[in-house]
Amino acid sequence: MINKTTQDVRICGIESLRTPAELAAAYPITDGIAARIRGFRNEVNAIVKGEDRRLLAVIGPCSIHDPQAALDYARRLKGLSDRVSDVFRIVMRTYFEKPRTALGWRGLIVDPDMDSSYNIEKGLTIARKLLIDIISIGLPVGCEVLDPIVPQYTDELMSWSSIGARTTESQTHRALASGLSVAVGFKNSTSGDLTAAVNACKSASSPASFIGVERDGRLAVYHSAGNDSYHIILRGGDDGPNYYEDDVEDAKRMMASLGLEPRIVIDCSHQNSRKDFRRQKRVLRSIVDQIRWGEEAIRGFMLESNIEEGSQKIGDDLSALKYGVSVTDACIGWEETERIVLHAADIVREAYSNGGHEEVL
Secondary structure (H helix, E strand, O other), rough: OOOOOOOOOOOOOOOOOHHHHHHHHOOOOOOHHHHHHHHHHHHEEEEEHOOOOOOOEEEEEEOOOHHHHHHHHHHHHHHHHHHHHOOOEEEEEOOOOOOOOOOOOOOOOOOOOOOOOOHHHHHHHHHHHHHHHHHHHOOOOEEEOOOOOOOHHHOOOEEEEEEEEOOOOOOHHHHHHHHHOOEEEEEEEOOOOOOOHHHHHHHHOOEEEEEEEOOOOOEEEEEEEEOOOOEEEEEEEEEEEOOHHHHHHHHHHHHHHHHOOOOOOEOOOHHHHOOHHHHHHHHHHHHHHHHHOOOEEEEEEEEEOOOOOEEEOOOOOHHOOOOOOOOOOOEEOHHHHHHHHHHHHHHHHHHHHHHOOOOOO
């Protein structure tokens, strides 16, 4: 019996939610899609571990708010992926949850109608169906893991995941990452410090036990084996970018000091671009230059990209939103995405044809 004078005193409403098993039954994956996901995961894991010399390229909108535009974007990205598949394994960035420093739209899963109605079951349904549709097009998908329960609805569909700068220090997320079915990248803190991300890799690579939700909705204790496809994500910090050669060297030393294999993915956006989406090409240029000169610890890059460039604010009239324009961080447009990715692929391809990299001076 719940004592209402001490229990849930600040809760003003409780709504039942479909269990992960029920949602999966409504939107199942076929054996063919499951096999495709396993293949995608094997590729991503091999790249992260250095067994495949291609680069991981996580490309897509800062956040997804329009499923129709997301599918439009996915079809374009699939065409680009086919053109660079010899040097890049493109994963579509499919972020549905947005951590907020204070207030703001929290993402499609939490607020799909973008009106603070928080119809989370609708958001989970849209997200699961959209992920299946994108995979059916032929692209692997990557998500940020924010809410610790949401992965039960999406884990079987992902091929890559990230833990954000604001949650990398969280023991809950480190334990969860140790049991995720996919490779996981930890971003450095918003200050730019790498310590939390490196420690998170060490923690997530080790076995852990944590409380979670089973597919049928019951609580359970999960025991993980540890995630061997860990990596850090350099995203810059308060003091500026951290994608330069010296920064990569520092990250390598820190990981090696904890007995970790240095594995680095560089985020071309956020503080690495000084919050100017147009600067993402500069970061990518530096990444491929380091690859050309023999840097083997860099395993991939991230680009925030959409159909149209820039960003827009969410107003009261949602019909006024421009098609294919981000409602969170500003993104480069499709034409720029295609141009810089193809150019980067040519540079990496040339380096590989010269025996793997240029002669190091």
